[in-house]
Amino acid sequence: MDNGSVGGLWPPLVRTEYVIILRHCLKTTKRLGESMVGSIVLFGPPGAGKGTQAGRIVELTGKPQVSTGDMLRAAVKLGSPMGMAAKEYMDAGLLVPDEVIIGLIQERLQEDDAGQGVLFDGFPRTIPQAESLEKIAIVSSVISIEVPDDAIVDRIVGRRMDPETGEIYHIQFKPAPPEFEGRLIQRPDDTEETVRSRLDAYHTQTAPLADWYSERGLLIRIEGNASIEQVGKSVESAISRVF
Ligand code: ADP
Numbered sequence: 001m002d003n004g005s006v007g008g009l010w011p012p013l014v015r016t017e018y019v020i021i022l023r024h025c026l027k028t029t030k031r032l033g034e035s036m037v038g039s040i041v042l043f044g045p046p047g048a049g050k051g052t053q054a055g056r057i058v059e060l061t062g063k064p065q066v067s068t069g070d071m072l073r074a075a076v077k078l079g080s081p082m083g084m085a086a087k088e089y090m091d092a093g094l095l096v097p098d099e100v101i102i103g104l105i106q107e108r109l110q111e112d113d114a115g116q117g118v119l120f121d122g123f124p125r126t127i128p129q130a131e132s133l134e135k136i137a138i139v140s141s142v143i144s145i146e147v148p149d150d151a152i153v154d155r156i157v158g159r160r161m162d163p164e165t166g167e168i169y170h171i172q173f174k175p176a177p178p179e180f181e182g183r184l185i186q187r188p189d190d191t192e193e194t195v196r197s198r199l200d201a202y203h204t205q206t207a208p209l210a211d212w213y214s215e216r217g218l219l220i221r222i223e224g225n226a227s228i229e230q231v232g233k234s235v236e237s238a239i240s241r242v243f
């Protein structure tokens, strides 16, 4: 008998060594499997740069971006009853009720492209939203882009969107090419007054989620008060550690 060597090519191994290798392989497969099918959450205050960094994460992981803000704006544009109700909250800088958001996410996660996990942008924003998400999806990591309040107001008030490409610009920090300038729009909720309520909502309802995810070992904090390129590098290194 061969006494432990596989096909005579490997050196003979004793039974305990096989068990150790097998355990290691199983652990690694589980970890990789979980992160590949798992979702990523991009977390941070309004204007932190979540939308700006999302494209790179989509490129790196192949996971589709799921932005509840974009979904709500699409519903507002359609003029659906849900969209009209949501608009009142959005214009006032308040969070849209959890039941509406959870319903939107449940529906979105049924779609074919969500099978290997998605990149959540702007969701979850409350602990009940995170608890509901836990029941329907695996979250592999939460990337928190940290920016102080005093930098947020300038970012939000100077934000401009290209309605044709969805690209996000800033009048000072990321100016659009001159040929696109004429078609840029400013979101109706991107005003100085609304920013204050949005920041209040962030601190009271959303920020506690950082500890919630940290307790679960999922939170990766990134310094967001830096150039778009520098934040991009930190995001890339966070992704390469997890995937
Ligand atoms: P920002 O990118 O500035 O953080 P979003 O586009 O994510 O803004 O959201 C715009 C508005 O849509 C929010 O101020 C809020 O009214 C509503 N909204 C978006 N996502 C959620 C959510 N997960 N829960 C509750 N309200 C949400």
Ligand code: ADP
Pocket: 044, 045, 046, 047, 048, 049, 050, 051, 052, 053, 155, 156, 158, 159, 160, 168, 169, 170, 171, 173, 174, 224, 225, 226, 227, 228, 229, 231
């Ligand atoms: P969020 O999705 O978190 O609300 P955005 O990605 O829309 O934030 O960014 C908000 C505004 O700030 C945009 O106008 C964007 O061009 C600008 N911005 C994003 N990241 C940075 C950064 N690191 N430095 C300066 N401005 C930034």
